[in-house]
Amino acid sequence: MIGEITRSTAPPLPNGRAARARIITIGDELLNGIRVDTNTAWMAERLTDLGIVTEQAVTVGDDETAIAAAVREAIECVGIVIVSGGLGPTQDDRTKKAIADLYGVGMTNRPEVEQAVRGFFAERGRETTPVNLDQALVPEGFEARVNPRGTAPGMLKEAEGRLLFVLPGVPGEMKALFDEWVGPLIRERFGGRVVILHRWFRTTGIGESDLFDLVGGLEEMAPTVSLAYLPSPEGTSLYLTGQGAHEETIESMLDSAEAHIVRRARSWLYSTSEIDLPGHIADLFSERGLTLATAESCTGGLIASRLTDVPGASAWFRRGWVTYSDEAKVEELGIPDELITEYGAVSIPVVSSMATGARSRAGVDYAIAVSGIAGPTGERPGKPIGFTCLACAGPDGVVTKEHLLGAGGRARNKRRSMSLLLDLLRRVLEGLEL
Amino acid sequence: MIGEITRSTAPPLPNGRAARARIITIGDELLNGIRVDTNTAWMAERLTDLGIVTEQAVTVGDDETAIAAAVREAIECVGIVIVSGGLGPTQDDRTKKAIADLYGVGMTNRPEVEQAVRGFFAERGRETTPVNLDQALVPEGFEARVNPRGTAPGMLKEAEGRLLFVLPGVPGEMKALFDEWVGPLIRERFGGRVVILHRWFRTTGIGESDLFDLVGGLEEMAPTVSLAYLPSPEGTSLYLTGQGAHEETIESMLDSAEAHIVRRARSWLYSTSEIDLPGHIADLFSERGLTLATAESCTGGLIASRLTDVPGASAWFRRGWVTYSDEAKVEELGIPDELITEYGAVSIPVVSSMATGARSRAGVDYAIAVSGIAGPTGERPGKPIGFTCLACAGPDGVVTKEHLLGAGGRARNKRRSMSLLLDLLRRVLEGLEL
Structure with a gap:
């Protein structure tokens, strides 16, 4: 199966065009409404920072056929696929099995993961049960990465210049693995094609439409930047994005957009950074x-x-x-x-x-x-x-x-x-x- | 095109099997990480209550090709498709155009929507601009439903027993249209096939894997129920779902599953309800x-x-x-x-x-x-x-x-x-x- 799914139909990526990613989140709890998927937005933001465009996000349930189908389709479409969820030690978590079957491989025990799992429980004064040790089983041909916050390892299949990451769904664990492993690796493999830069402007005490009336007209002034309005009970933030091949060009576009925003909204603006x-x-x-x-x-x-x-x-x-x-x-x-x-x-x-x-x-x-x-x-x-x-x-x-x-x-x-x-x-x- | 996309490959639905839905959310802001998609979970919960299984959720950006592809694939797979987002009056909203092109139809002006849009602005003491009046244009062959909270109407294509709803992405508008229109119509067309019931069990002070060791074996005991483990820093919750044609049968399955869970996990269980x-x-x-x-x-x-x-x-x-x-x-x-x-x-x-x-x-x-x-x-x-x-x-x-x-x-x-x-x-x- 593995030969078939690495034969990608994705076009080659010229310089100045962003590499594309797909995010697949897994879990019945995301499809019956008992949990909101916050992982997709978090990963998408990180990918944007890396100059990667997320072209689609998909959520499927804890079902091996559905997981395998979504992963297969993603690998055929884009260069970076990130799967998150369904790696828990319990029976309702099916991701690992689905992926092993998709690639037609078995699982092998990874001593470094086993050691980390034992250490995780020892640190907390608890016993490592056989169910916990199953976390050390990883599909053959996948690289395993020890999870610094939990027991399910991250997994990676790299083939023909394309990356398939499989991460746990627990947000803290996913984020830790992303920041120390996934992000740096993506930067190494896909960095430098395109630059996507953004700036935050945080306001409070003014409503979204009043803010729009104040800073409106920016799009005509700087057509290559986009400005999003993000209202919340704590204030409306502005998120400015510029994209292109050359960092200096984007920076200078963003500088003039920023000058406009600061001039118009100064009294309501408490921060021009991500800090809340x-x-x-x-x-x-x-x-x-x-x-x-x-x-x-x-x-x-x-x-x-x-x-x-x-x-x-x-x-x-x-x-x-x-x-x-x-x-x-x-x-x-x-x-x-x-x-x-x-x-x-x-x-x-x-x-x-x-x-x-x-x-x-x-x-x-x-x-x-x-x-x-x-x-x-x-x-x-x-x-x-x-x-x-x-x-x-x-x-x-x-x-x-x-x-x-x-x-x-x-x-x-x-x-x-x-x-x-x-x-x-x-x-x-x-x-x-x- | 319309003939092609209504030729569905979805199997007929015997009694006792849930109808399946797919949710498609649209918006660049969902794919660059600046906004978390909460609409999917909200709609999925409503669908579950109606006895409908959401088999997949997809998010695509404000791109006509991507929107059309996602809608086409969804219609070929399931009986109920709900699209949300990309109906605003601004240039970055593309959903209506994508759907009209997919069906190969033009747009027609709907007087009842135009009247509602004019009323919406008159009520707020504002003028109705030509851009606002575009909201009254709806693809031919689609039913239009006036939006009680905003200006973008809901739209529906019903063909061969399948429903395609198109709703605005603003949560308050989507929810209002869902509750007064989408939900009741789904109940009328697909109601009574299947009953889905769920129960919450909230634990704290015990890890997911230890909890699994305690209550494991439930699936063999009651194969028609499914149990999800939802870990968080505040404790692991269990979410039990039973599904079938007869409410009494499901209730009794859930009762025996509940008895098992309560017996095994009593010491860690603080609530058998949704209360945290x-x-x-x-x-x-x-x-x-x-x-x-x-x-x-x-x-x-x-x-x-x-x-x-x-x-x-x-x-x-x-x-x-x-x-x-x-x-x-x-x-x-x-x-x-x-x-x-x-x-x-x-x-x-x-x-x-x-x-x-x-x-x-x-x-x-x-x-x-x-x-x-x-x-x-x-x-x-x-x-x-x-x-x-x-x-x-x-x-x-x-x-x-x-x-x-x-x-x-x-x-x-x-x-x-x-x-x-x-x-x-x-x-x-x-x-x-x-």
Whole structure:
């Protein structure tokens, strides 16, 4: 079978034309709606960075015939095929068997994989069972690559200049193998044909259509770049792509597009990189040697959690409170009882007092506070669901803001409140208009 | 062309066999990694509920040739094809043209769609431009359905008992058209052939392969059910599917499979429903009228945030601390300085003191605490990255646990620590072995 499937119908690739890839994700859970496939987008982004165009993505179930058919067709069409999923130790995972059958080969035990599997369980103080050891069986003629995060190895068949990678479906494992193995190998084999460059522009506090009205006209100005608008509850990002044979030409196109975007959207733009708002805040605090504390009500710890997702956060993040009850606000942050009685827990006076209380208790440079009505219940007269009060206390005093976020759902309102508060903080730190 | 593509090679569908569908999503943004395709999973779940099996999902870019090829192949393979995306008014949307060319037909203006488009803009106080009016052009021979949320109509070609739907890619518009039009029509044409039922089982604290060893053999016991293992940093869920012509038969198969799973995995199973671990904890606390506080170090507020994601959390969640620095632990939770000096911040004595301190300060029934080394740096002698200490303080005293999570990444270790701590809490509440 192997002779047949390596006889590719894909055309040769002249310089300046991107090599093409197909991504195949495998799993019944992706086809009955219980899991969203996030691996395809992740791999597609990495491939774009490598100058590779993903021409199609396919998802099939845990079915040997369907897997084999999809892999066969892909190999006949493109130079790079990446399969992900169906490599678990359980019976519902069929990828390895399907691929061995497709190539008409058996499996052989790979000592380096076996050793890694045994090490994986030993490190965790657990026994290696026979089912686990099956992970060391790899189809003959395939290169095996030890999985740094799990037990299923990556596998590679390279023939006639074409690459077939088989990776586990667990996102962390797939990503680790991609970054240390798949990506570098693709760069080595297919690099330099075409250059695809992109730039991120991250905005918050402005809607997609308003942003479009601001930066529109870019396509006429620079017809060889494309601009995508990516709205989310945390803000709308812009993703600018340029493609061509010569890096300098693309860079200069992107430079003029960037100048246009920055000029038009400056006030809403917090970053011209992939770094998100918590990451940008982290950079500001660590670069300036400042410290931060948080006092959260409706966001329930989300802000502290997202800030401490950034590696090294312990250098500038000191402490946080989730003062969900009125008593907690009074006892932990020293908010006067009367303030809550008079204005209610969701009010500018209370959130302002939360921020100053947190700042003085924690002994930090800045403290931020939020109180709001996340929904789906809890509205009060004059305070609908989505009403949110924000405060930022610093060496120069307290600034506050209030917003109406609408009844867009609890999780969405938490994320929007977080973004608006972090945006307020960055505006204070960067000396911008509030 | 139309004669050729309706000559299907799909076999006839006897009773008791599910009709099969293919989902085709369209858009360059899905193939360069800047957007995750969530439409496929959403539609696949709806189809499963209708008793339809999605055999494959395909994503292609905004390219007429690729769209036409994918649609043609799908129509030849299955009885239901749903295309989503590429119907916007901008130049990069190509789906309608590709489909008209595939069927060899032109477009005709649909007055009811034109009227709806004009109404859509009039309602928003905006002018209807010629580009917007193009939305009323629909390939000849296709039924058009007015979009209740936007301007691109849904389209349907029905031939020889097969259905080809073309829907917009904007999730809200696609979902609205699916629920009011696509779903009911599929039920009318294909309903009653087969019943697909599923059940969730949620476990935590046990790896996928150990779980397989426990509940394995189910397939031989009940060959007409299938069991999927869905591992995540928060635990492995099991998803059981039964399929057949008669609901009672499937229910009884699922009952015996469930009995087997519950018997074998009881100790790790926290829920036999779709509810996740924070949701399960929320149910326990609200049903029993108990109150909770959290004291987090390495998880940085994630636990409080996930618990307060559950609507109504304010009834039982009182307050939380993110004591990221040693000073915060001492000042906020009253942990003796000496304890940190002697054992280190990541230690059983400290985490135990965090839990009792939080419980007494907050005046709650239960308090949980976690301290660990999330990575990527911070390891100490005897305390590698991933070393995590957990404590749960309640009316009967404190219980503690320590775990080695490995260097699986910061975000992953936060989620795993959260799950292990919430599992410890539920075991205490449910009187289970710790």
